[in-house]
Amino acid sequence: MKITLPLKAGAFLVLGAFALNAYSAEYEWKFQASETSGEPSFKIKQEWADRIKTMTDGRVAIEVMPINAVVGPTETLQAVSAGILQGHMTDPSYFSGQNPAFGMLGNLVGAWQNPYDFLEYMKYAGGEDLYNELVEPYGVHLISAATFPLESVPSTVEIKTIEDFKGLKIRAPQGMVYNIFERIGATPVNLPGSEVYTGLEKGVIDAADSTVLSNNDAQGLHQFAPYPLYPGFHSMPMIAVSINKQIWDGLPQDLQVTLKTSFDRMAYDLIARLKALDLETLAKLEKDPDVHPYDLPPEERKKFRQAAEKEWQEWAGRNDMTQKIYDSATGFLRSRDLL
Numbered sequence: 001m002k003i004t005l006p007l008k009a010g011a012f013l014v015l016g017a018f019a020l021n022a023y024s025a026e027y028e029w030k031f032q033a034s035e036t037s038g039e040p041s042f043k044i045k046q047e048w049a050d051r052i053k054t055m056t057d058g059r060v061a062i063e064v065m066p067i068n069a070v071v072g073p074t075e076t077l078q079a080v081s082a083g084i085l086q087g088h089m090t091d092p093s094y095f096s097g098q099n100p101a102f103g104m105l106g107n108l109v110g111a112w113q114n115p116y117d118f119l120e121y122m123k124y125a126g127g128e129d130l131y132n133e134l135v136e137p138y139g140v141h142l143i144s145a146a147t148f149p150l151e152s153v154p155s156t157v158e159i160k161t162i163e164d165f166k167g168l169k170i171r172a173p174q175g176m177v178y179n180i181f182e183r184i185g186a187t188p189v190n191l192p193g194s195e196v197y198t199g200l201e202k203g204v205i206d207a208a209d210s211t212v213l214s215n216n217d218a219q220g221l222h223q224f225a226p227y228p229l230y231p232g233f234h235s236m237p238m239i240a241v242s243i244n245k246q247i248w249d250g251l252p253q254d255l256q257v258t259l260k261t262s263f264d265r266m267a268y269d270l271i272a273r274l275k276a277l278d279l280e281t282l283a284k285l286e287k288d289p290d291v292h293p294y295d296l297p298p299e300e301r302k303k304f305r306q307a308a309e310k311e312w313q314e315w316a317g318r319n320d321m322t323q324k325i326y327d328s329a330t331g332f333l334r335s336r337d338l339l
Contacts, residue, residue, distance in 0.1 A: 025053070025061035027255075029086035029243070032076050034094075037066040039215060041148065044273060045089055048266040055258055064089070080244050081139035087243040089146075092131070096175050101134050101321040107237040108329055109177045110308030113301075113338060115147045115236060115271045121332045122238070123264065130328055131240065134321055141248040144263035146239040149275040150232040154216050154225035155207035156200060160294060162303045171196055171208035176311055177235050181209075183307045200224040209235050213293075214277035217285065226291045230282060233301045241266075309339070 031049070035042040042064070049062040071079045076088040077095050092106030105127065112118040121127045122145040131142045159165065166185035172178040178188045189205050199205040201224050210216055213230050222228060241263045248256070285291045296304075309330075316326035333339035 024058070026059045027247075027251075028061045028063075029247075030063050030065060030070065031087040031089055031241075031243075032065050032067070032070055032079070032085050033088070034067050034073055034090040034239075040277060041270060041274060042066060044270050045266070048262060048269070052259065052262050055262060056255060060255060060259070062087070077135075077138055077140060080242060083244055083246075085244075086247060087143075087241070089239055089241050091237040092135075092240045093173070093175055093237060098138075099134065099321065100315055100318045101325055103175050104312070104315055104322055104325045104329075105131050105134065105238060106240070107176065107235055108312065108325075109180050109234055110305045111312075111329060111333060111338075112236050115149055117336065117338065118147050118236060118238070119145070119267060119271075121329065125332045126328055127332075130325060135240075135242065136245055139245050140242050141245040142240055142242050143248070143259055144241045144267060146241060146263070146267035146270055147236055148239070149212055149236075149271055149278055150230075151209070151211055151235050152213040152216055152232050152278075153207055153229040153234070154200065154210060154221045155227040155229065156203075156225050157206055158227050158292070158294070159207070159229055160296070160300075162296075162300050162307075169204070169206045171199060171205045171210060173209070176315065177209055180234075180304075180308050180311045183311060184304065197221060197224075212274055212278055213285075214274065214281040217281045222285065222288075222291050228285070228291070228293050229296060230278070230293050231295060233296055233304055239267075239270075305339070 033042055033045055046064045049064045053061050067073055070085055073090060074094045074097070076085060076090055077098070079085040080088050092102040096103035096106070128142055128145055131145065135142055153159070157168070162184050165181065168186045169189055170181055170186045171191045172181050172188040174190050178190065181188045189199070191199050191205065193210060196208045196210045197219055200208065200221060207225065208221070210221070213228060216222065216228065282293060285293050312326055312330070316323045330339060
């Protein structure tokens with residue numbers, strides 16, 4: 001059916017239809033993240049997805065969804081491979097049960113003094129290539145590695161030396177970090193992140209391996225755990241920004257370059273913005289007479305790293321890829337006098 005309208009209105013509608021077609025995305029993807037929708041890092045990821053839409057003139061539209069939106073956090077690798085999700089932005093340690101190499105690259109506990117060392121290794125010393133060697137057989141391609149600033153350890157008791165960890169009930173996920181806390185005499189408790197608050201409140205745990213200082217404070221952890229260790233020295237998980245490999249291989253080169261460049265830039269933006277929030281939080285906590293942040297001295301950090309390296313060595317022997325990751329990462333650390 002044809003409807004005749006006045007020229008101006010008709011022209012407007014025709015132009016509007018052309019504009020709609022011109023700006024409809026060629027590629028529409030769903031990426032699942034590993035945070036809740038309220039966390040600052042999740043919002044930053046969403047911002048970058050919006051920027052990519054602008055940078056590609058609307059050709060690529062990425063919807064970033066929070067943890068558990070489509071599948072559980074341990075299931076996103078299979079979901080991306082199967083095309084249920086087109087991509088994810090998540091910690092590879094979730095997939096350690098499929099191959100311990102995911103745990104080693106996902107979070108080589110105790111290795112990195114700051115996030116920029118980690119990014120230098122991943123982007124310029126072969127880390128991203130190693131990760132793709134690991135993940136591409138699963139039908140997934142790593143676009144870019146990102147990470148968080150150094151995490152803190154909220155604690156109900158003072159921790160000023162590694163000796164103070166002996167007997168401490170500390171929340172830690174199963175895997176490398178759990179084993180390393182055992183090595184220094186702590187008693188790890190495997191609680192999900194959603195139960196850290198109640199665990200500290202009810203005395204189920206004395207301390208927690210639990211995200212960055214600003215997030216911990218926003219969740220109210222310091223009312224029960226007023227002795228946070230900051231900056232952290234233990235856990236700094238990778239964020240694997242990955243996409244279905246078949247989709248990646250089918251993209252024109254200009255879009256591959258734009259995605260890679262954009263997500264590399266997001267990695268640095270994420271660290272800088274979250275660190276700024278952490279420093280604001282630290283300044284506030286230092287004025288609070290009831291909260292006592294503490295920074296472990298270098299000699300104590302060294303003790304933790306020595307215990308951690310023993311665990312790395314044990315993991316290295318699990319298969320050819322874990323050995324390759326161990327050799328590559330420790331070679332980088334030694335070349336920078338970090339080990």
